Every structure is written in structure tokens, then in C-alpha cells.
Amino acid sequence: MTRPKLEVADVVRSFAQSFIEQHQPNGYQKRVLNAISLCRTAALGGHLYACDNCGLIQISYNSCRNRHCPKCQGSNQALWVDELLHRAYPVQHYHLVFTVPECLNAICMADNRWFYNLLFDCVWKTLRSFGYTHYAVETGAVCVLHTWGQNLSLHPHIHCLMPALGYDLRQNFKPIGKKGSFLFPVQALSRSFKGRILTAIKSWLTKKDVLADFKAGLEKAYASEWVVFCQPSFAKAEHVIRYLGQYTHRVAISNNRILSMDDKHVTFNMKDYADNARVKPMTISGVEFLRRFCLHILPKSFVRIRHFGICSSRFRARTLVKDEEVKMLVPKQTSKAERVFQINGFDLFCCQTCHKGKMVALVVIPRSRSPDTLFPAKSKTSF
Secondary structure, eight states: OOOOSSOHHHHHHHHHHHHHHHHOOOHHHHHHHHHHHHTTSGGGOEEEEEETTTOOEEEEEOOOOOTTOTTSSHHHHHHHHHHHHHHSOSSOEEEEEEEOOGGGHHHHHHOHHHHHHHHHHHHHHHHHHHHHHHHSEEOEEEEEEEEEOTTSOEEEEEEEEEESEEEETTSOEEEOSOTTSOSSOHHHHHHHHHHHHHHHHHHHHHHTTOGGGGHHHHHHHHHSOOOOEEOOOOSSHHHHHHHHHHHHSOOSSOGGGEEEEOSSEEEEEEEEGGGTTEEEEEEEEHHHHHHHHHTTOOOTTOOOEEEEETTSHHHIIIIITTOSSSOOOOOOOOOHHHHHHHHHOOOTTBOTTTSSSBEEEEEEEOOSSOTTSOOOTTOOOOO
16 A cells, blocks of 8 residues: 555644644644654654565554544454444344534534534434334444534534344344335434434523524524435445445545645645535645644544444343344454454565565664654654
């Protein structure tokens, strides 16, 4: 895999100082930007490897492992998909997307942790209530939070993966939905979700005594039509899981979308869905790029992938271990490198020159400096 010419880390190193001076991000956002700027550089240390066949010497620097870093998500995504494939019910699955209108973004920014938790809560309560009213069963879902649009604007929405299966009051599994059709009436689903979340938002704003500050946006949200995106069931669980896997460990923008950068601006690719999803270049200032990127830094320790109902670990532990109707495959405990090799056939320790030998760690390279120093003025990171 070739390394992109430009990365988010390059933008951070070039414009972070100006961004911090102009927008005063909080300490956690600074730490995230700092981790991205130092990822896979000498600042974090690494290892000196040698091939046991051809003698090739190679240095591998450590990753920052931050969940907002575009360089640290590829293997995590593949491992997550593989694990979910082992845990998925052997039935058809549905893909739904719940989105809130742009006029609620100001409320989201007032307390994003509360807003995102509310979003998860209202999505699951809506799906659960429709499961009982339409099929008289407890349903389940795997929900993934996304917060961005193609132009890095704030666009909170939740992707949901629902099995065509429910658990009835007699404690039996029951298939739900029909192949090629929608799981629930989309219009009714949209109205129910809209009512739940707007009622909760209004109550919270009233309690905080700030309802007047957000009244215009709230009234606009009440007046607009909300649409829940829903797809008919996929043929196999594997198809929809791999499809949803594209959305799980993404960050606001990947490195390969960045086209160019100068001393003031950054240009990146974006899909214009108003123009048949055509890919177009977009140019904004480097400081504005980082401001938008920081909109999507989640609160510390916030869980953005959640399992509900019959997809939750609690339900599985309480029910499936006693139920012979659904047998779950538990993957063997192996190292990350071994699991990556099993999934995509790529050996992390195979020599990429002779393709015969193994890369053996000879020396541990310590950190060249403390990574806790946030963007010292006039400094350059050594590669």
C-alpha cells in the first residue's frame, strides 16, 4: 500500500498553531491533534527490524492508536467486521439511517455528549417500539454514529444494522420482515423518531432555561419533514455487515482524499450528492479545515458503536448460551497480526523485498521527545 503524498497529519503540523490561537479548542481536542501529528514518526519511538532471509534493515515507528487518526483505523475495521460476522444471526439484515436536520446543529454543539446519547436513545426506542407493535417481538440493532458530511460539516446520523429476527414473549426466535420489502413503514418511523427526539430536546432546553436561545432552530425542526433512510433486506448477513463495515471505523476524512496544500489552503475531494454524487475538489483554508475536523472529535470515552436488544452482549449471555436454536461461533483468541493474516492474507511481518523472510525486531527505538508537548512554536517533527 502506497502512502498518500499528503495526510491529515501534515495539515495539523502546518496549521495547528494558528487554529489554536483563533479558535481555542479544549484540551482533549488538542491532545487528539497532537497524537495525529506524531503518529508513525520518530517522536513516538518504534522498532528496528531485519529480514532473516535477505538482511534488509527497516525502521517501523509506532502508531498513535487514536480513534480519530486516519492511519490507525484500517486493521481495526477489518477485525471488527470479522468479529461481527462470527456473531451475526444467520438471517437477512436491514440497513437504516436516522438523521437529524441541520437546524439542530447549534443544540448539538451546546452539549454534544448529551445530544449523541439522546440520538442513540431515541433511535433504539423507536426501533424497539415498532418491533413490538408490528411483530410483537424484541428486536435488536447494531448502531454506529457518524457526525460528518462530505464537506466536513456537522451532520449527525446513525447507521443501524437490524437482523430480520425477533424474540417473542414465549421466549422463541421469530423471523420478521419479508425479503425485498421494508422492515417498517418509513413515514411512520420518521414521524415517531422526530416526535421522540424533539420532545426530549425541548424538555432539556426548558430545564436548562435556554429554550429562548434555540427557539428558532427548534421551530424549524418541527416544521420540516424528517426522512429515515431504509433499504430492503440484503440477501445474506455477510453482505450487509461488510457494507456497514465501511462506516464503522471511519474518521471525518481519509488521507487519500487530500489533493493539495499550500501555506494557506487545503484542497480535498468530496462527493456532491446534490449533483448525482459527482466527485469534486473543494478548497478551504487550513484553519477552517482543522475547525471542521475538530467538530467530529467525539467526547472522551464516548462509545460510538452500540449493540441493542437481541444483538447486545447481555442478551446473548442471558439467552443464547441456553438456546440451541441459534449457535454462535466464537473466534479463537489469536494475535492481531495473525487475525489480519487470516482475514486478508497480508502478513505484517513478511519481508516486502524478498517476500520469503520474516522481519525480526532487533532494537527498540525510544521516543525522541515527549509527545505531551502540544505544537511547540517553530518546531519540526523528525521523520
